[in-house]
Amino acid sequence: MESLDNQGALRMITLFSGAVKGMAFYPASHPAIRQPLLELDKVLGSALGRAAEVSWGIIDGVMFFEEHLFITPSTAIADLSNRMLEKDIGRVIMSAGLTFDELERFVRLFSAKGSGFELLGAQIMQEGITHIRLVRQGEETFENQPDEDPYDSDDNGDSLATYGQALKAIQSICRDIERGRIPHSAPVIRVVDRMVGITMQDPSTLLGLTMIKDYDNYTFNHCVNVGVLAMALGASLGMDTMSVKSLGIAGQLHDIGKTMIPKLILNKPGKLSSAEFDEMKRHPELGAKIIREMKGLDPHIAQIVLGHHLHFNRSGYPEWAQKLPFNQMIDIVAIADTYDAITTLRVYQHPVNPRAALTEMQKIVGTYLDGALVAAFVEMMGKYPVGTLVRLDTNEVAVVYRPNPLDEEAPTVRILIEGDGTRLSVPIERSLAEQNGVRYANVVAVVDPHLKNINVGKFVVSGNY
Ligand SMILES: [Fe+2]
Ligand SMILES: [Fe+2]
Structure with missing residues (x-):
């Protein structure tokens, strides 16, 4: 897919979106549909001549086609994103051998209002469309791609393997919550135990790993990264092992409450309405509630999670918790959270390079972040953080x-x-x-x-x- 540039990728998505929209107004044989489909078939055909598969979809509200990301979506892309989210589709994979007929039938099925992931998948099978398959939102996991899991390899070193275990631990916790179960705490405790040793010795490899911004697994990577960064900051401040461990566990679990927020709000491209934002603001207390029910976790882990959006001046959320006594741990996790968020691609936001991220953070000292802790964080990361x-x-x-x-x-x-x-x-x-x-x-x-x-x-x- 090397020869497909950003313009070409944008063109394919725009053509697909146009054909889907047209289906609502015209029969499939109408030029308004046939023209974009013919062009799409041609470009897809040549792309599939160079690669066995091409895939496109939406992750965290950002549309992508192969490696191309559309951070500021056009109307056509925003429209297609919304349809994908409504149908709970994360990715569409098209493979070599795709015929024009299959493409046309898929567009027709896709354009039908109200057909969700399952129905659409069944229809694709029924109609014998064999060169297109769908992946549900958030379902591309390391477990689904065992051969491609880079974290399992023994010779990649301790840090890499540990990072991979952390990803799996948080993933299974989120899955348990989605299924209405209380998650086990043992896997995350075990992994943080391993991370403490590495962090106390030389955190640079683990810190470097936080630069792997895998947008297929954004949520899990973010959780692990916040744990790693919070632990490293705690260790650099001379905190004892127990406190560094608490920071690691709380950091990794800080956003698990989001598992209980509707996906349409979580993945919404663009600004949330105030009602949606109110819903989103519940994630710290939802997370704290789950953690209190998990066996083997100290109650102060739940407190850190509850307070991670309260800000340094305690004007954040949940509002009812603003006057409660919290210690510095919430400000450490807030720094880790902010740094990882601004160095990562998000909806409508280009990721900021590590050094610029540190400068951005210095601008919100005193309000959102604790100045002394930001200074320590900048010192720890160095002038050119690993991954710059x-x-x-x-x-x-x-x-x-x-x-x-x-x-x-x-x-x-x-x-x-x-x-x-x-x-x-x-x-x-x-x-x-x-x-x-x-x-x-x-x-x-x-x-x-x-x-x-x-x-x-x-x-x-x-x-x-
Ligand atoms: Fe959060
Ligand atoms: Fe977060």
């Missing part, structure tokens, strides 16, 4: 791989693009620290990974490209 994409004065583009505690200007980096623009298939690792009085290069600027279409997360993991 930088341009060197050799014109090479590299990702920061390891911080250098002795010289924050000279981290170890992995060079991804050579000075003449050639992309390297295997990155070259270089320390920017002086060696025999000479420096390999200096960082001159931070680069937006999206402009370069680079998923930095995968380059901060040892040997895993």
